Amino acid sequence: MSKNLSALSFRKGVEKNVFERMVDAADKAGTAEKNDVVHQMGQDHLFGDAITLGAVSFYDFLKKENEGKKVFVCNGSACLCAGTQDKLHHTLETHFKKEEIGHICCLGRCHEGGALQYQGKNYSGQSDEALGELVKTGEGDSEDRYAVVSHLQPPQLTAEFPGIDAYYAPFKQLITEGNRDALGVELKESGLRGRGGAGFPLHFKWSSCRAAEGAVKYIVCNADEGDPGAYIDKYLMEKQPHSVLLGMMVAGWFAGAENGILYIRAEYPDSVTIINEAIEDLRAAGLLGQNILGTGFNFMLKSIKGAGAYICGEETALLASLEGQRPEVRTRPPFPTIEGLFRKPTIVNNVETLSNIHAILTLGGKGYAQIGTPKSTGPKLLSLDSHFVRPGIYEVAMGTPLQTVIDLAGGFKTRIKALQIGGPLGGIVPMSHVGKLTIDFESFKYEGFMKGHAGVVSIPESMPMIEYIQHLFQFTADESCGKCFPCRLGSTRGKELIAKARSDSSYKIDRELITDLLDTMEQTSLCALGGGVPLPIKNALEHFGDELNSYFKA
Ligand SMILES: Cc1cc2nc3c(=O)[nH]c(=O)nc-3n(C[C@H](O)[C@H](O)[C@H](O)COP(=O)(O)O)c2cc1C
Ligand code: SF4
Incomplete structure (x- = not known):
């Protein structure tokens, strides 16, 4: 990040912040990627066009590809595991043209297992009738309800x-x-x-x-x-x-x-x-x-x-x-x-x-x-997804057994094979390991996982693990900032390897190659996006080998 650009940005301070103006411009015009708007914002800050355009083109909401999109379907991990995205998409296609439907990640309605954003407001994945009414009148129930x-x-x-x-x-x-x-x-x-x-x-x-x-x-x-x-x-x-x-x-x-x-x-x-x-x-x-x-x-x-x-x-x-x-x-x-x-x-x-x-x-x-453990003190919140009987926000003292949280939430509605805890960079915990974990930094690390921020996504038995790890590679490839090549290239190559193995049954992934790829990402990425995603993928390979073996060379 350039010192000069930081200094130029500081001239106008936070009150006339260039980023905020980009977002406002996009809100009004559908995209900020219009040269005259970008040029003017750059001029005010003495930035060249390349600087402002380089920034604007990074963001999903400001991108030209999203211009004209009217409704956005949540494609986060919890909605993926809830299996609601395709149906919601199809229903929306009865109201919108295909090119008017975009994706967004994630709306934080993981407790509903399906969500969309329409006219700047979030709604849960609704019944077909409620969705029809929302599109017709612009009015709908956007209340977010959870325990x-x-x-x-x-x-x-x-x-x-x-x-x-x-x-x-x-x-x-x-x-x-x-x-x-x-x-x-x-x-x-x-x-x-x-x-x-x-x-x-x-x-x-x-x-x-x-x-x-x-x-x-x-x-x-x-x-x-x-x-x-x-x-x-x-x-x-x-x-x-x-x-x-x-x-x-x-x-x-x-x-x-x-x-x-x-x-x-x-x-x-x-x-x-x-x-x-x-x-x-x-x-x-x-x-x-x-x-x-x-x-x-x-x-x-x-x-x-x-x-x-x-x-x-x-x-x-x-x-x-x-x-x-x-x-x-x-x-x-x-x-x-x-x-x-x-x-x-x-x-x-x-x-x-x-x-x-x-x-x-x-x-x-x-x-x-006094709350928590000596090394992980205080209270901790967890967010539980729609597979729990009572999804919502749970406050516990650090050190509380993970099983206690599951019991408090009434267990699961469906058969679950693993939990991904701590976001896309958090570990994939097979259900057999739940009893070993307590909600604190040390326990997760000791068992080879990562607590992270502690959002909990349940991976149902019906979700093929290969699909889930492809989703993680895809997410990393989409979200990589591109600054360091182990993440920029590694996430894309990983995504391609898995996609190829899934679409062509004669193709098997070379184990040494994927291990090298994951080790390189883990050890040489600049930040914990590229450096972190190998952990859940390695967890999946270790604990779900039986399910994944057919995609790999013997
Ligand atoms: C890829 C990536 C994404 C992150 N996302 C968040 C985030 O959404 N919220 C957050 O507070 N920290 C996030 N972090 C961690 C922050 O870099 C930083 O450590 C944190 O904001 C520090 O706050 P804390 O000390 O209160 O945890 C992320 C880190 C990485 C590498
Ligand atoms: S690891 Fe971090 S710095 Fe490197 S490309 Fe990925 S997101 Fe950017």
Whole structure:
């Protein structure tokens, strides 16, 4: 990512953000890939056309191929496993021309097992009649209904919101009476680790940004939850928006940042609306702006909507996106806490991570660390897909057996052979291994899987494992940012090998070749997209060999 381009983007700051203008332009025109629009946006930022066009053409929502599309069918892993996509597509073909139907990944309605986006709103895969009515009148039931269950008592992340005054009381106390060093101690004692996937210690990240030199710093909330099968962050933004905002405000106060930005994926239009309303409520309550509560603390919050790119969940690609540059992953160091948004010190945290801050303020660091295990502290949310009897959001203490979560949800509606936990880069857990796992970072790693963000996709017995791993390669090939060749080429070659073996029974995949391919991706990719997808594929090869053997050379 070019330093010069970051500096040019910084000139206009977050208020007249070039990326936001691209998305607005696309919303109005159907695509931002119109030269005059792109040219004008580039001119304002002193970017050349190639820079802006290079960025615009990256995103699904801004792409020319999607111009004229009227309805988008969710093609995420959970909908694939629910087997609803073909039927939904056929029904839509009775209302739309083929070329008007696009795909989108994923709408976070994994609990319904079928979803679509129409006129900027999300709907569950509906009955034929309801769909007909929706197309005819533009009106339909877009309500998102799922169970919210806490195994943890009292609940922390799923507790009922008591209103702004009560909820922000510990925050007010912190900024009027507290001191930053003392908060640093609480954060360290809490042991909170990032929920975005990698489990990075929060106190380390925040302290690094606090110590970084520079008058301008940023807090960025990573609300790009791109893992198909996950709707944890969606739940928090839509049902508990203040938990996220409070976490960002505490981060701003601690690190000395005056601006907080939520990068929210466009596939979640309701999240954008609800977060914006919550920001307005905070402003009205006098908790945003200059000199908050007379403490000298200034803080502003703003949401920016994404435009359809899984890689924008990777933190350096997300920052490039916010700067209006092509969202390619960048090498670290420097880490974002030293050189982040516009090359200024920046904390990037996941939605769920930030939502844990309220519990640390109220319970104290040590009290918080009483929940969970010594190495994986605190509460954790899981999102369960439509194969569960009671799909929804489940709050548990870290360390809770996976089987307990399954039992809480009433088990499965159909026969399931494996669970993919943690998104497309998470492990594929055969049902025989469920009893060995507890919901924490260590247990999954020890057993050869990865907990990741903990969206759960059930793979039914009826789903051929070869089809599922082809889907994973396809997903990676579609979403690769293209910066490093092991991922860019490896994912495409992997997809081709599997497609060929599926379509031509005389063709068998060379085991050495696929092992080399997976090892190369794992060991040499720049980020965890190319580096992570070999794990579930290796899990499948190891645990479902009997089913997969016929596609491979003996
Ligand atoms: C391909 C890829 C996709 C990612 N997607 C997300 C995402 O959607 N949300 C998220 O919070 N983190 C995502 N991450 C992890 C982020 O890069 C980063 O580690 C995280 O936002 C840090 O926040 P945390 O410390 O609170 O977990 C992704 C990483 C990779 C490699
Ligand atoms: S692994 Fe894939 S997504 Fe990550 S930097 Fe390389 S090409 Fe980009």
